[in-house]
Ligand SMILES: Nc1ncnc2c1ncn2[C@@H]1O[C@H](COP(=O)(O)OP(=O)(O)O)[C@@H](O)[C@H]1O
């Protein structure tokens with residue numbers, strides 16, 4: 447790959463000028479993005495961790511920007527975000543919704559900054575980079591062992607509400623760019639690659655990816671990946687909602703989803719290390735769930751009345767550990783819900799988005815867990831589609847039966863573990879909804895009310 451357009455990764459005087467140009471705009475724009483993790487906390491400033499010019503004259507910039515929002519979180523001084531920014535004398539009319547703002551300070555004064563993934567000319571540059579392995583500025587591009595990356599596929603950005611940002615190329619490939627960037631290998635790349643090595647075809651195999659080089663004290667961070675696009679696939683969440691609306695049974699699909707989950711779990715257990723959860727680890731798990739409940743209740747006050755009742759779910763888990771109960775633990779999906787399953791026109795369910803819960807530290811997301819963690823995520827998801835209904839109860843049962851048919855173990859034989867994970871998931875959801883979709887907060891709250899009196 448040509449290094450011609452690359453600029454050094456470390457910020458230079460010119461780059462701090464760049465920040466002067468962008469700072470006022472980013473303060474306004476960043477908090478409005480769905481993927482911005484620090485909602486509700488004021489930004490006190492930015493640091494530019496790296497800038498790579500993908501097109502000359504600042505026409506297309508790749509930035510890793512740290513947003514300072516005291517106090518610092520577990521992963522360092524401020525969250526680090528990946529931004530692709532285009533600048534032009536004037537943004538073309540079709541890019542109006544992508545405009546970040548008019549630059550009034552610094553070296554780019556007079557130009558307009560916009561979200562470059564919305565500009566097909568710019569997302570085409572990204573595809574071209576992903577096609578050819580190599581280094582460019584702060585970025586490192588890699589190709590997987592299989593799969594073609596054709597040239598000149600027409601890009602279209604996905605408009606779905608997402609935790610990250612995706613671009614579909616010619617209905618053939620889909621690129622996903624992680625927005626909040628943390629050091630380390632992202633499980634969204636790690637697990638699909640491991641599953642592909644294992645011959646599991648339930649997951650689209652990454653064909654290319656890119657990362658930023660680490661520093662002397664941080665690991666490289668995965669920035670994005672390119673996978674086959676599952677054309678004409680139906681999203682499990684949309685499909686479930688349609689069935690609810692039309693008062694149609696969904697148990698056959700739920701059973702298939704259970705079978706697909708068990709297949710993926712079996713392959714993951716073969717592909718990556720497993721551990722046994724014994725007393726200490728189970729008590730630790732119960733403690734971390736309790737801590738999360740308590741901190742979340744501080745951030746989501748409507749949760750407060752249920753805290754005592756919910757704590758009992760985690761106490762029961764710790765008690766089982768103390769009595770000598772053990773479980774096998776392995777790598778799991780980590781944020782499993784109906785929307786993570788896509789049904790191909792052939793009827794086959796595929797699984798996507800192995801990133802885990804984006805707000806958790808990466809090291810935590812890569813820990814092995816009993817499979818009940820994912821199963822609880824799906825049980826919550828049926829409840830989201832039709833809260834506290836017979837529809838959801840029968841789907842939950844069918845899902846567990848399907849899971850048992852393939853794995854040989856019915857998850858319902860571990861009700862205490864399942865309740866603890868379901869409670870933990872609903873606690874996570876209450877924070878997620880409070881931050882991103884306050885209108886939905888009632889869904890996990892209603893479930894938590896029930897789980898508190900279990
Ligand atoms: N391989 C794929 N084929 C078809 N659609 C996909 C594929 N991967 C993702 N999508 C679509 O993109 C959406 C967002 O992808 P996802 O990986 O869940 O991103 P995020 O982590 O930002 O939520 C999904 O809900 C799905 O509709």
Ligand SMILES: O=P(O)(O)O[C@H]1O[C@H](CO)[C@@H](O[C@H]2O[C@H](CO)[C@@H](O)[C@H](O)[C@H]2O)[C@H](O)[C@H]1O
Pocket residue numbers: 607608609683781782783784785799803804823826827828830831875878
């Ligand atoms: O965007 P991601 O797929 O990474 O996941 C986040 O957003 C999900 C919502 O889009 C959220 O899922 C919650 O809402 C779903 C309905 O929209 C429901 O099916 C899930 O069960 C529920 O958890 C997910 O928790 C969050 O991490």
